[in-house]
Amino acid sequence: MRVALLLAAGIFVTCPGLHAQSSLKAWQPDGAEIAKRYAGAKYMDSAVKVGILNRTVQPNWIKDGTAFWYKKSLKDSAVEYVYIDAVKGRRKTITKEEAAALPFDSVAAPPRNRWRGRRSAYEEAAPDSSYSAFLRNGNLFLKKINGTEADIALTSDGSNEQPYGAFSWSPDSRYLVAYRIKPVKDSSVYYVLTSQTGTTRGQLRSQEYKQPGDPFTSYEMFLFEAATRKQVKVNTDIIDFGYPSALQWRGNKHFLFERTDRGHQRFRVIEVNVETARTRNVIEEQTPTFIYEQRIVTRYLYDNNSILWVSEKDGWRRMYMVDVVTGSCKPVNQGQWVVREVDSVDEKKKEIWFRASGMDATEDPYHIHYYRIGMDGKNLLSLTPEDGTHQMSFSKDKRFYIDNWSRVNTAPVTVLRRTADGKKIMDLEQADISGLLATGLRLPEIFHAKGRDGVTDIWGIVCRPSNFDSTVKYPVIENIYAGPQDSFVPKSFMAYSEMQSMAELGFIVVQMDGMGTANRSKAFHDMCWHNLADAGFPDRIAWIKALAAKYPYVDDSRVGLYGTSAGGQNAMGGLLFHPEFYSAAVAACGCHDNRVDKQWWNEQWMGYPIGKHYEEQSNVTNAAKLKGNLLLIVGEADTNVPPESTYRVADALIKANKTFDFLPVPGMGHSDGGPYGRAKKRDFFVKHLLGVDPPDRNK
Incomplete structure (x- = not known):
């Protein structure tokens, strides 16, 4: 009742299931406006090269491991040299000559x-x-x-x-x-x-x-x-x-x-x-x-007659200690989080140093943190507690470590910590991104929404134009790569990207990791099994719809997608299997038929022997289903995915009397088509999502 009264009074409201955003008009620029957008994107591509000051710290440790120096960048290409006493937590500025005279140790x-x-x-x-x-x-x-x-x-x-x-x-x-x-x-x-x-x-x-x-x-x-x-x-x-x-x-x-x-x-x-x-x-x-x-990770611990083994056998990627003599297998860690890497094992102290993600349920489950734990699963210590994704480096004797962390839209921070207990000794640097922001650049937004099951969070990022106008509706372009070998959404600071450059033309450009990709639970990952055509599309579509429900200026009736390699397979797959949602796709060097691509990758996810599901999920087999607008790009010298993968799908499209664009690039290897291919990709989306002809480069 209250919503009805507010609408009657002309007050704009949004709530789940209520499409008040339909009152916004779709943004459809004319030729002059789009020409300005191209010029603006070109300007931004150049302007953001101002760089970031002190994104990280490169330490030069002195031989006794108690101190180090590093070079700090200042504005106007100036530098200064900073000396850090790691024991006392003190800093001072020194000269270049003083730095060179220190007893350096790598x-x-x-x-x-x-x-x-x-x-x-x-x-x-x-x-x-x-x-x-x-x-x-x-x-x-x-x-x-x-x-x-x-x-x-x-x-x-x-x-x-x-x-x-x-x-x-x-x-x-x-x-x-x-x-x-x-x-x-x-x-x-x-x-x-x-x-x-x-x-x-x-x-x-x-x-x-x-x-x-x-x-x-x-x-x-x-x-x-x-x-x-x-x-x-x-x-x-x-x-x-x-x-x-x-x-x-x-x-x-x-x-x-x-x-x-x-x-x-x-x-x-x-x-x-x-x-x-x-x-x-x-x-x-x-x-x-x-x-x-x-x-698969196996570390053979000869002094203990045991093996440190990392496996997903219990539903999450965990560490286990296996007694070689008795065969007993005991978990080192529990919980619904993922061991990402084992960095080192101290057999004498019976300690494991490792990286993991998802341990803190309040933050992005893909953020990488560093930890130490006993082989018996006790004395877990977080070495990098800040909410972000981290990179660490130790002093040679491992008494101290330098931690650099950031988020995709949070400038990098570098701190010095003590290894014994993880205590922060001092802040070293916070990256200066003022020059970057002065260009008018919008940093990406981190966004998460429920996937196909209504329970699991799907995480991604959103890029908007710098001169973004919330009173119009922008079409959406998804940057897709659904390869099961990893997760792909950036987690560390993203100063600028092709996604942002494309957004400058008047798009909302997004990227997310759907089910079937790695670094979450085994069940999350298993969605890809014998099922690469799925590509997490039900999760991706739900995510974009949730974004549109939150932000009225997101037009989920005009959605395109692009990708390379497995992403090329996925991009075309969006039009074949979900034409009700995706209307335009650019597929570069796609592995359009998993029987044509490399053995080690495809059998890992599609299985062996080669069953009927290979044929059923092939873009070649399903080419006649094409709806919407498609641009195929292939490098004639591709040694990763054989070029015939793209030519076979083109042949099937021709035989099905389908309309599509085709760009073979002479001499090009496995890529998105290089600068020319990327330009054609932009032109393609401008034409088919914005409904306007791109600038004529032949004039």
Whole structure:
């Protein structure tokens, strides 16, 4: 009743389900206005290059680790040198000469991830330098390193076509592990360079390229005892997917290796007893959907006879301590949050240093924070408490650390903290973005709304024009990339972007991470399984509708989307599968048919063997469903997604008598089409969402 009275009185109100925003008129500029918008976007692209002062601090630690100096940027390209006493928390300005005279020590490099794979070796010496193992005509031989004895043949059934290889000695040099290998040569994909200088002929290029369903080289594991020349086949299946993992020796009698079965639904850490050639599973994970192979983390802790293992097996990406002897598996952490990375493990102190997101339910669940925790799950310490996404660097002895944090619309802040308890010692710098803001730039807004289930929050960002007018309705353009390998919405400070540049033309440009992407719960991620065509569209559409419900100037009746690679597949998919919502799309270098694209990526999410769902979800198969306006862009020299992926979908569109625009870019690799492609993308949305012709560049 109250709402009705307010409307009768001419008072504007908004509330859920009430479309009072319909009173706003759609913004439809004329040619002169759009020309000004192009000029304004070009100006902004240049003006924002003023830069940000002191976005971060690059410390130069002195050798005893108690102090450091850094160079601070001032206006008008001036600099000053700042000396920080980390123990006392004091700062002072010094000269360049004083800084150079300090006993400098570089910060220790972060530990690298363990090397998971190993290719064939052709010769490898035993640890005690007694023998060297080598290949001859595909067979395995031993030779005395300091002797004149004849070479010893360990095998006779190998050949150059099917050799032995990938050697590994036991620590006591008693045993040698090797594989009998049946190589598979990958088939090739091709492209033609049409515009090479110095020739009038197109140049054919090719590369070996494994597509879904293609066979793999196989590896059969054998044990050899150097003294007796005894050969025994290890009691394990032939490895017919990927490469053999690096072996992890536990003493001299046991080693462990890892394998993921093809189809990505089973992962094992297998222990081999070299005296019996028998095996047992120390870790075995199976799932009805997928195990994200590239994010399996195993840290072998030799002093503790244990493995630190990171897995999503219980619904969230968590850490577990696995006892190698007993096989017991105990969680290190609990809760509905995600371990993002294990940075280091201190076996002596039994501490794990890691990154995680989502632990604080009051902030963006994608923000990355740093933590320390005991292997027993006790004494969890937050090292980076501020609401934002963080980057850390330690002093060499790890007594102190520098933390740089920001949000997409919050300028970076750099602080110095004490490692022992995480206590803040002092603020170092806050980035100066005054020059950036003086251009009139609008920083993006962080926005979240419920997804398809009405429960789960979907997070994204919103970019508006600098000369934004809330009394008109602007069309929406979505920047889409729904690849399940990660999440993609920026979380650290975003000074400027193509999204903002496009917004200057008179659009609301948005980006969000829908279900099926990573870094949330396993259930959130599982939406992609055998289902890449879904691309989180129900969540994305709900998000944009919620944005329009909150802001009357958001016109959810005029929505376009653009993307590259998997995003190109998604962009076209929006028109094929959701034409009631999306009306224009620019798809660059899209993997429009998952059977045409690379094996390792597509089988990870679409599964193996190659089922009917591959065909059913293909943009090529569904091309005849096209509604709305489509621009396809492809680089003729794309070595990531074969160019024929786009040509096949173009062929299907032609056969279905569909209207679309097509831009092949000579010599271009895997990209959005480069500067020309990006210009055509803008023109395309101006024409089809704003209803006005873009400037004629031929005049």
